[in-house]
Amino acid sequence: MKKSILLIPLIILLAICIFTLIYLISGKDPNKPPSALLNKDIPKFITKSLYDSNITLSSDNIKRNVILDTENVERKYTLINFFASWCTPCKIEHPLFFKLSKEYDNLFILGINHKDSYSDATKYLNEEGNPYNFVGVDSDGLIALEFGVFGLPETFLINKKGKIIFKFMGPLTKEIINNDIKPLL
Amino acid sequence: MSSLVGFLCLVFAVGINIFLIFSKYLLKLKIVSFNILIRLSCILTLASFLSLIYAYLVSDFSNFNVFQNSHSDKPLIYKISGTWGNHEGSMLLWVSILSIYAFFFSFTKKIDLNLKKLTLLIQSFLHISFSLFIIFTSNPFLINSVIVHEGLGLNPILQDPGLAIHPPILYAGYVGYSIVFSLAVASLMHESNDLEWLSIAKKWSLISWTFLTGGIALGSYWAYYELGWGGWWFWDPVENISLMPWITGLALVHSLLLVKGQQILKKWIIFLSILCFSLSIFGTFLVRSGILTSVHSFAADASRGLFILLIFFIITGFSLVVFLLKFPDNNKPVKFLFINKVSALIINNILMIIATLTILLGTIYPIIIEVLTNNRISVGGPYFNSTVIPIMIPGFLLMSIAPVLSWQTNKIKNSYYYIICFILISVIILIQSYLTEFNSWGVIGLILGVWIIIASISAIILSYKLKLNFKFLQNINPHLAHIGVGIAIIGITCSSVFQKEYDYNLNTGDNFIVNEINVVLDKIETKNEKNFQALRANFLIQEENSFKNVKSGKNYYPVSKMITSEAGILHQWDRDIYFILGDQKDEKWFVKVYVNPFVSLIWLGIIIMICCGFIGVIRK
Numbered sequence: 001m002k003k004s005i006l007l008i009p010l011i012i013l014l015a016i017c018i019f020t021l022i023y024l025i026s027g028k029d030p031n032k033p034p035s036a037l038l039n040k041d042i043p044k045f046i047t048k049s050l051y052d053s054n055i056t057l058s059s060d061n062i063k064r065n066v067i068l069d070t071e072n073v074e075r076k077y078t079l080i081n082f083f084a085s086w087c088t089p090c091k092i093e094h095p096l097f098f099k100l101s102k103e104y105d106n107l108f109i110l111g112i113n114h115k116d117s118y119s120d121a122t123k124y125l126n127e128e129g130n131p132y133n134f135v136g137v138d139s140d141g142l143i144a145l146e147f148g149v150f151g152l153p154e155t156f157l158i159n160k161k162g163k164i165i166f167k168f169m170g171p172l173t174k175e176i177i178n179n180d181i182k183p184l185l
Numbered sequence: 186m187s188s189l190v191g192f193l194c195l196v197f198a199v200g201i202n203i204f205l206i207f208s209k210y211l212l213k214l215k216i217v218s219f220n221i222l223i224r225l226s227c228i229l230t231l232a233s234f235l236s237l238i239y240a241y242l243v244s245d246f247s248n249f250n251v252f253q254n255s256h257s258d259k260p261l262i263y264k265i266s267g268t269w270g271n272h273e274g275s276m277l278l279w280v281s282i283l284s285i286y287a288f289f290f291s292f293t294k295k296i297d298l299n300l301k302k303l304t305l306l307i308q309s310f311l312h313i314s315f316s317l318f319i320i321f322t323s324n325p326f327l328i329n330s331v332i333v334h335e336g337l338g339l340n341p342i343l344q345d346p347g348l349a350i351h352p353p354i355l356y357a358g359y360v361g362y363s364i365v366f367s368l369a370v371a372s373l374m375h376e377s378n379d380l381e382w383l384s385i386a387k388k389w390s391l392i393s394w395t396f397l398t399g400g401i402a403l404g405s406y407w408a409y410y411e412l413g414w415g416g417w418w419f420w421d422p423v424e425n426i427s428l429m430p431w432i433t434g435l436a437l438v439h440s441l442l443l444v445k446g447q448q449i450l451k452k453w454i455i456f457l458s459i460l461c462f463s464l465s466i467f468g469t470f471l472v473r474s475g476i477l478t479s480v481h482s483f484a485a486d487a488s489r490g491l492f493i494l495l496i497f498f499i500i501t502g503f504s505l506v507v508f509l510l511k512f513p514d515n516n517k518p519v520k521f522l523f524i525n526k527v528s529a530l531i532i533n534n535i536l537m538i539i540a541t542l543t544i545l546l547g548t549i550y551p552i553i554i555e556v557l558t559n560n561r562i563s564v565g566g567p568y569f570n571s572t573v574i575p576i577m578i579p580g581f582l583l584m585s586i587a588p589v590l591s592w593q594t595n596k597i598k599n600s601y602y603y604i605i606c607f608i609l610i611s612v613i614i615l616i617q618s619y620l621t622e623f624n625s626w627g628v629i630g631l632i633l634g635v636w637i638i639i640a641s642i643s644a645i646i647l648s649y650k651l652k653l654n655f656k657f658l659q660n661i662n663p664h665l666a667h668i669g670v671g672i673a674i675i676g677i678t679c680s681s682v683f684q685k686e687y688d689y690n691l692n693t694g695d696n697f698i699v700n701e702i703n704v705v706l707d708k709i710e711t712k713n714e715k716n717f718q719a720l721r722a723n724f725l726i727q728e729e730n731s732f733k734n735v736k737s738g739k740n741y742y743p744v745s746k747m748i749t750s751e752a753g754i755l756h757q758w759d760r761d762i763y764f765i766l767g768d769q770k771d772e773k774w775f776v777k778v779y780v781n782p783f784v785s786l787i788w789l790g791i792i793i794m795i796c797c798g799f800i801g802v803i804r805k
Binding site for chain 2: 006007009010013014016017019020021022023024025026086087095115127128152
């Protein structure tokens with residue numbers, strides 16, 4: 001066996017240490033969104049509806065709604081929730097969206113179905129109920145990548161200018177909705 | 186007072202270890218005094234840890250760590266477990282276990298004295314590194330600057346008997362690899378060609394692996410009934426981190442059990458020993474630096490992360506460089522046959538290493554991507570399920586026949602019997618699942634599990650004469666362990682693939698039917714316990730003529746203002762019925778019920794593996 005093979009573990013070790021070192025020094029916190037995203041425009045994306053692949057929704061729709069439409073829609077905030085049928089914590093927060101959509105007419109709730117199959121997703125929504133105004137498909141995870149989603153569930157609140165004003169990782173709770181989301185609406 | 190005693194004991198223990206390292210070059214210490222100093226250092230470290238436990242026991246809130254993590258209302262057991270339920274205390278536990286291992290190792294006989302000294306010196310170096318980490322970045326003996334009479338309480342989710350003993354057992358696994366690591370590195374530095382250290386390493390690696398198995402199982406059992414998500418494995422980063430040294434440890438144990446003067450295996454074993462402990466430290470680093478999000482949310486602090494990263498880099502880097510420089514020369518090439526014990530072992534080892542690398546990649550990939558692109562990506566269950574499981578499948582197939590393979594030839598005894606057996610099992614399970622509920626993963630899992638069990642039992646019957654003594658048990662121990670794996674695989678397959686979920690909105694007194702069993706939501710009551718308020722729904726489950734009670738609900742902890750869910754589980758041998766009480770809405774309670782078939786087999790399989798691990802340690 002050549003000795004050069006033995007260098008591979010050392011190289012891997014070095015690479016791991018360098019990456020984690022940079023990560024640590026840059027002061028990133030996995031519980032907070034990358035600072036680049038907050039108060040920035042939502043990333044560009046286009047998604048097909050889960051129920052009808054002819055209907056699509058894009059980031060431009062969300063922005064345009066906000067600026068051009070009637071008074072009613074002008075106050076429209078968008079809540080984007082990344083979910084999947086395989087994500088157990090998603091089920092915990094799921095019932096809370098029904099409440100939110102009932103209480104806030106001006107809130108557009110967009111569910112992004114992340115890396116899921118059609119049959120699992122529809123079965124999930126049939127069983128748990130569908131609180132979303134629109135369910136978009138993100139089967140390859142590209143939209144989640146654009147939003148910097150780290151783990152499911154993850155929720156973003158977008159204001160009427162199309163900027164991300166709040167982000168939360170993990171299942172929402174009543175307290176978070178009352179303390180953090182409702183004051184922003 | 187106890188804080189001062191604890192701190193001084195720890196400092197003295199570090200002092201002794203520093204003295205030991207210098208003594209190698211300055212004084213020629215005799216092995217007797219060397220052993221005594223090692224044991225003294227262990228006693229001092231333990232005294233330090235016990236004084237922290239004492240501070241928790243008497244609720245000494247002048248200690249800042251106790252103030253932050255304890256409360257005088259807590260039950261006794263959680264006062265004790267609160268000692269390691271926080272970052273500082275758990276690191277002290279880490280070092281204490283490290284010194285306990287060194288203590289027991291110092292009694293080892295039948296080993297070259299210089300090799301033993303060198304091993305203990307490496308242990309001393311580890312002790313110093315982690316003790317300095319505690320003293321400088323995570324001191325549990327800091328004094329509270331103001332006088333307080335009540336503490337802030339322990340995270341309620343940790344107030345659970347299973348979780349109270351989970352960290353010590355898990356650490357006994359992680360840290361146990363340090364002995365194997367030190368032995369391997371010492372044998373490289375010592376440059377002796379004898380193989381006596383391998384049989385000593387075998388014992389310690391088996392002990393560590395068994396503890397690690399127990400620790401992981403306790404953690405996942407806790408997740409099963411405490412988190413209330415209906416599952417028991419979530420590919421959470423911390424779970425992945427514990428899985429990596431577990432898999433490499435498994436490869437190490439098997440290589441050590443089968444090493445019979447194979448030079449190539451010796452090198453491989455040294456490499457695996459380094460890898461196992463390095464992954465343990467790396468796991469400690471990932472959890473303690475708060476670099477990954479998970480259920481283990483300890484306060485993150487960049488300086489802590491940097492310190493452990495430095496320790497990890499020095500220890501792993503040093504051992505890999507020693508491995509590179511003192512790499513033993515290859516004397517005789519191994520005779521590779523198409524299928525014999527050695528080649529089966531090597532194939533299995535390669536699969537396990539690939540699986541470990543796959544998990545490692547998935548776990549740190551988000552970090553790499555965020556550093557490179559400032560984007561955050563998610564790597565979850567779908568990645569691990571679709572990569573790790575297929576990698577492991579050939580290994581499972583091989584494992585059932587591996588113990589009956591020969592050392593020297595390609596021939597398998599009774600090979601026709603095994604082939605016919607395998608085909609029969611596959612056909613029966615295929616037909617059975619077509620008639621009931623077909624799922625391809627379900628079929629694969631069931632075939633594998635049943636095949637491993639039947640092949641192992643056949644191997645026992647065909648190869649050994651039944652005797653009722655301990656020697657016989659030792660002989661069939663490897664087969665028994667594999668039967669445990671087979672049982673666990675069946676449990677894992679059934680509980681994940683054939684899990685059923687039901688939702689109900691119920692008034693008290695309503696009855697509903699789950700899987701043909703009549704269940705009544707009997708009553709809902711609140712109770713005030715010592716340190717929490719409990720909301721409990723009582724479910725009456727009708728079984729023929731008798732009723733069984735299952736309580737499910739939530740706990741509210743006023744001190745920390747947290748709510749935890751308490752799943753109610755009806756354990757039956759063939760399925761668990763898992764009740765979760767949701768919120769009340771329009772006078773009706775939301776109730777979620779999971780039916781998890783054959784979950785008990787997972788725990789049964791793991792218990793068998795753990796027992797076999799301990800039997801293997803006793804074996805000579």
